Structures are given as C-alpha cells and as structure tokens.
Amino acid sequence: MTPDRIAAVIDFLALADRLKHVERRGRTVGPDGAARQENSAEHCWNVALVALLLHGEVADPPELGHVLAMIAAHDLVEVEAGDTFAYDEAHVLTQAEREKAAADVVFARLPPDLGARMRALWEEFEEGETAAARFAMACDRAQGFLQGVIGTGHWRAEGVSEPQTYGRMDPARKVAPVFEALIATLYERARAGGMFAEPRP
Amino acid sequence: MTPDRIAAVIDFLALADRLKHVERRGRTVGPDGAARQENSAEHCWNVALVALLLHGEVADPPELGHVLAMIAAHDLVEVEAGDTFAYDEAHVLTQAEREKAAADVVFARLPPDLGARMRALWEEFEEGETAAARFAMACDRAQGFLQGVIGTGHWRAEGVSEPQTYGRMDPARKVAPVFEALIATLYERARAGGMFAEPRP
Numbered sequence: 001m002t003p004d005r006i007a008a009v010i011d012f013l014a015l016a017d018r019l020k021h022v023e024r025r026g027r028t029v030g031p032d033g034a035a036r037q038e039n040s041a042e043h044c045w046n047v048a049l050v051a052l053l054l055h056g057e058v059a060d061p062p063e064l065g066h067v068l069a070m071i072a073a074h075d076l077v078e079v080e081a082g083d084t085f086a087y088d089e090a091h092v093l094t095q096a097e098r099e100k101a102a103a104d105v106v107f108a109r110l111p112p113d114l115g116a117r118m119r120a121l122w123e124e125f126e127e128g129e130t131a132a133a134r135f136a137m138a139c140d141r142a143q144g145f146l147q148g149v150i151g152t153g154h155w156r157a158e159g160v161s162e163p164q165t166y167g168r169m170d171p172a173r174k175v176a177p178v179f180e181a182l183i184a185t186l187y188e189r190a191r192a193g194g195m196f197a198e199p200r201p
Numbered sequence: 202m203t204p205d206r207i208a209a210v211i212d213f214l215a216l217a218d219r220l221k222h223v224e225r226r227g228r229t230v231g232p233d234g235a236a237r238q239e240n241s242a243e244h245c246w247n248v249a250l251v252a253l254l255l256h257g258e259v260a261d262p263p264e265l266g267h268v269l270a271m272i273a274a275h276d277l278v279e280v281e282a283g284d285t286f287a288y289d290e291a292h293v294l295t296q297a298e299r300e301k302a303a304a305d306v307v308f309a310r311l312p313p314d315l316g317a318r319m320r321a322l323w324e325e326f327e328e329g330e331t332a333a334a335r336f337a338m339a340c341d342r343a344q345g346f347l348q349g350v351i352g353t354g355h356w357r358a359e360g361v362s363e364p365q366t367y368g369r370m371d372p373a374r375k376v377a378p379v380f381e382a383l384i385a386t387l388y389e390r391a392r393a394g395g396m397f398a399e400p401r402p
Contacts (some may be wrong), residue, residue, distance in 0.1 A: 001258055001378070001382050003386070006383055007384050009254055009255075009385070010383070010386065010387070010390075013247075013250070014253070016247070016250060017348075018232070019242045019349055020229045021229070021232055028218055028221045028222070030222040031219070031222055038221065041242070041246045041247065042221045042246070044246040044249075045220075045242045046217070046242065047215075048249060048269065048273040049214070049217060049274075050248070052270050052274065052319075054208055056315075064269075064270060065264060065265035065268075065354070066265075066266075067266075068249065068269035068270065069253050069265060069269065072246065072269070076353065080270075090248065097341050108342055110254075110306070114257075118253075118254075130236035143250075143254075146211065147218075149214045150214075150218055154208050178202045182202070182209050182211070183205075185207050185208070185211065185322055187206070187271070195353070
C-alpha cells in the first residue's frame with residue numbers, strides 16, 4: 001500500500017468515525033436505567049449480530065461475507081446526510097436524493113477502487129434487489145424494531161401508531177419465515193407493553 | 202424457528218445491547234468538538250469497516266464472512282466482564298479468567314447450537330492461531346490505535362508511553378505489510394501530535 005493510499009484510508013476512517021454521533025430514534029437503556037438514543041455505528045454492529053444469528057435459519061442463505069460487508073457499509077452516507085427517521089414522511093421523501101449527494105462526497109474520500117467497492121455495497125443495499133440485500137434489509141429493520149421494544153418504545157412518544165409501522169416492517173417479514181416469526185413476536189411485545197401511539201382517526 | 206428459540210434470540214440480543222454501554226479508553230470527537238469515550242459496540246462496527254477496507258490488500262486473504270463474523274462476536278463477553286484497558290497491567294492479568302467466566306454466562310443465553318457457534322468464534326479470536334483470527338486481531342488493534350490518534354490521544358492522559366504500546370502493536374504489524382504500513386503511519390502521527398506520555402525512567 002502506497003503512503004497516499006494509507007493516508008486516504010485513514011482520512012476515510014476519520015470521517016466514518018462521525019457515524020458514532022449520528023443519532024437514531026430508537027433508544028438503548030444503560031446499566032443506570034437511563035435511556036439514550038442509539039447511534040448509527042452501534043446500530044450497524046447490532047445488525048451484523050442479528051445477521052450472524054439468523055443466517056443459519058434461512059433456506060439458501062446468501063453468502064455471509066457479502067451480507068456482513070453490506071451491513072458494515074450501509075449507513076456510511078449518514079456521516080454527511082444524517083439519519084432519516086423512518087416515520088418522518090416529509091424527510092423520507094427527500095432521503096434518496098440527500099443520500100446520493102452524500103455518497104458522492106463520502107466514497108470519493110477513498111482511493112477509486114476502494115470507493116467503488118464501498119459504493120457498490122451501499123447501492124446494492126439501497127436497491128434491495130439481490131437475495132443478500134433483502135436479507136440485510138430484513139436484519140436492519142428487525143434490529144430497528146427490536147430496539148424500539150427493548151428501549152421500551154419510542155413510537156408512543158413520537159406519535160407512531162402500529163399501522164404506520166406496517167409499510168416498513170411488512171417487506172422484512174416476507175423475506176423468510178424466521179423474520180416473520182421474530183417480527184410477529186416483537187409486535188406482540190410492543191402491543192403488550194402499550195408501546196404504540198393510538199392510530200389517528 | 203420455534204417460539205422458544207425466537208424468545209432466546211431476543212433475550213440474547215437484549216443482553217448484547219449492553220455492549221453499547223461498555224466504555225473503552227479511546228475517544229471519539231463529536232460534531233460539537235467534544236470528546237467522549239468510544240463504546241465497544243461502536244468499536245466492533247469500526248473494526249469490521251477496517252477489515253472490509255484492508256481485506257483486499259493482503260496476500261491470501263482469509264474468508265471475509267468468517268473474519269466479519271468473528272469481529273461481530275469478539276467483544277460480546279464484555280457485557281458481563283467489561284472492557285479491559287490494554288495498558289492496565291494488573292487488570293490484564295485477570296482478563297482471560299474473567300472473560301471465560303463471562304462467556305459461560307453470555308453464550309448460555311442462546312439455544313445450544315447458536316451459543317456454540319458464537320462461542321467458537323470468540324474462542325478462535327482469543328486463541329489467535331488461525332489466519333482469520335490473526336487478520337481480525339490486526340484490524341482490532343489497528344482500529345484501537347487509530348482511535349487513539351483521531352481522538353487526539355488518550356495515552357498521554359493515561360500515562361502510556363510509546364514503548365508501552367509495542368507489546369500490543371508489534372504482533373499486529375507482523376500480520377501483513379499493509380498493517381505494518383498503516384500502523385507505522387499512525388505512530389508518526391501520534392509522535393507528531395505529542396500524544397504519548399514520556400517513558401518512565
């Protein structure tokens with residue numbers, strides 16, 4: 001590796017460090033019982049752990065290395081674009097455009113071959129058309145939903161009703177029976193805990 | 202997946218969530234310029250990103266899925282045992298014993314087959330004898346060292362001199378030329394920034 005290539009990788013990693021400061025809506029509860037927002041770096045690790053635990057549970061699992069690589073890369077554009085709350089409808093409308101502009105900035109920090117590799121992982125995840133991307137998407141959404149349940153529900157505070165979550169969670173449930181079973185159990189717990197807001201009339 | 206298996210996986214993931222509250226010594230600097238300790242969940246994602254960027258730079262790279270799985274699992278015992286600062290000599294002496302006891306607790310929360318799989322990944326990382334484990338170790342140590350540099354050096358505040366870091370960093374440097382080049386560059390930056398404490402006479 002040439003000195004320039006080393007310097008570019010260090011520079012990119014310093015930029016990627018910002019993902020530890022991008023807050024998501026889901027909460028994590030510390031040993032003192034206090035809840036704080038989860039950040040996107042923690043989320044990325046947690047999604048990898050979900051993928052690792054569920055990978056052996058699906059028929060014809062996609063290649064694990066490819067799935068975990070996509071998961072490690074899937075939120076990098078947020079260091080420029082920030083996180084978009086899945087239930088903020090106005091913000092979601094501009095998300096693709098904002099993230100594309102962010103990708104142009106973020107991946108350009110890497111040497112071209114590495115930047116192209118990372119960008120291809122991010123694009124595959126976003127397009128969601130391969131089996132690996134669908135598996136990664138289901139892990140991503142299941143983790144976000146789980147975080148809502150173990151963080152004792154940010155939905156009620158945010159005014160998010162159960163039906164508002166279906167558009168996001170139904171595609172994940174359809175990826176494989178294990179996601180259907182896991183997400184159904186999480187819905188049961190969220191309902192039992194009164195974690196959703198009442199649907200708007 | 203049976204309901205019991207689903208419940209065990211959810212229970213394990215709720216326990217794993219604690220990794221987001223295990224503080225390491227390295228620091229990360231937020232957009233407001235304030236530094237805080239990095240946590241072990243963020244670290245695990247960051248190590249995966251380092252592995253992804255460097256995997257193509259080594260001759261005969263180990264299988265990426267296996268490396269990334271090991272990285273996702275390598276710090277899970279810290280939810281029971283906490284993080285051990287690499288330069289706290291007394292604490293390091295008891296680390297293996299404390300982490301083994303923690304592993305008995307943590308991995309027992311999973312169904313036996315999944316627990317055995319996760320434990321095997323952790324043990325392979327700890328033993329450091331396979332090519333995949335050595336690659337993962339080098340990524341782990343390079344990331345920790347990088348965090349020291351981009352967090353503007355916790356070593357000085359902790360009284361850690363440059364020679365005290367050699368025992369930890371030399372094995373990583375030897376794994377492949379790319380690690381030697383990356384870590385040498387990080388040492389140059391740490392020295393230029395005056396980030397190490399003076400060696401004790």
